[in-house]
Amino acid sequence: MTFNFDLFFDTVKKGVVDIAKEEAADFLDQAKDDGTAFLEESKDRLKKWTQMLKDGTLDKDDFAFLIKGQKDLAKMNGLTQAGMAAVRIDRIRVAVIDLVIKAAGAIV
Amino acid sequence: MSFDHILPSLTQPIGSHRPSKKPPLILAIFPILFLMSCAVITNYDPTSYKNATDIKAESLLLMDKATDPPNTMEMARIEDLRVKLSQAYEYEAGKEGPNQITVKQWKILNNPEGGLLGGFLKRWEGTQGTGTGLKPGFVEESKAQVKDAFDLIIKLESVKVKN
Numbered sequence: 001m002t003f004n005f006d007l008f009f010d011t012v013k014k015g016v017v018d019i020a021k022e023e024a025a026d027f028l029d030q031a032k033d034d035g036t037a038f039l040e041e042s043k044d045r046l047k048k049w050t051q052m053l054k055d056g057t058l059d060k061d062d063f064a065f066l067i068k069g070q071k072d073l074a075k076m077n078g079l080t081q082a083g084m085a086a087v088r089i090d091r092i093r094v095a096v097i098d099l100v101i102k103a104a105g106a107i108v
Numbered sequence: 109m110s111f112d113h114i115l116p117s118l119t120q121p122i123g124s125h126r127p128s129k130k131p132p133l134i135l136a137i138f139p140i141l142f143l144m145s146c147a148v149i150t151n152y153d154p155t156s157y158k159n160a161t162d163i164k165a166e167s168l169l170l171m172d173k174a175t176d177p178p179n180t181m182e183m184a185r186i187e188d189l190r191v192k193l194s195q196a197y198e199y200e201a202g203k204e205g206p207n208q209i210t211v212k213q214w215k216i217l218n219n220p221e222g223g224l225l226g227g228f229l230k231r232w233e234g235t236q237g238t239g240t241g242l243k244p245g246f247v248e249e250s251k252a253q254v255k256d257a258f259d260l261i262i263k264l265e266s267v268k269v270k271n
Contacts (some may be wrong), residue, residue: 069223
């Protein structure tokens with residue numbers, strides 16, 4: 001019995017494409033939802049604080065501080081999104097290692 | 109994730125009975141495994157998760173007190189919280205492996221010149237001796253932002269690959 005390298009590599013290649021497609025599709029949906037949710041929340045907060053400034057619940061320094069806080073939150077949100085993309089890559093990595101080992105194990 | 113459907117029989121003979129001149133299997137899979145062995149982000153760490161959740165709870169409770177200037181006990185609690193925030197930051201910064209994202213997040217959260225927890229604590233301390241704390245409406249809104257900030261750190265940690 002001879003080890004079929006061509007079939008092994010074709011199998012791994014197809015498996016990698018399938019894994020990447022699945023993870024990428026999930027990530028894009030999630031990133032879009034998260035991004036939209038953050039923008040909507042920021043808009044709502046800004047409206048609320050503007051009203052609170054008008055009615056004296058906040059002063060100018062409070063308002064400026066909250067704006068600064070929301071900018072910092074935007075940075076942190078971006079970092080979480082970047083981190084989640086990195087986690088997806090790691091999941092792909094682990095899945096591919098598993099695929100290669102299984103593919104090799106099937107013929108050893 | 110199951111790959112059985114994409115693993116056809118790999119033991120099909122390829123026809124010829126000539127002695128194989130192809131390299132050993134290890135030379136086929138080793139480069140793939142080597143290239144894939146480097147993580148791009150650290151794995152899930154239960155200590156990181158616990159640090160974030162514990163410090164979040166303590167921070168939000170302490171922020172509630174900020175409608176009055178901090179008394180002696182509250183000043184001590186502010187300092188204690190700062191130590192914990194610093195320890196959490198150093199723990200993340202000291203990890204082996206790619207952890208820059210979480211380190212940056214803690215830095216933004218802790219920054220005394222920023223608009224999140226570090227800046228809030230500094231603002232609160234600044235009310236000492238004024239007779240008036242921070243406005244209740246401001247405290248509520250800032251608390252909501254700090255809660256979101258912690259939730260972003262916690263969310264990222266919770267989705268990381270677990271060993």
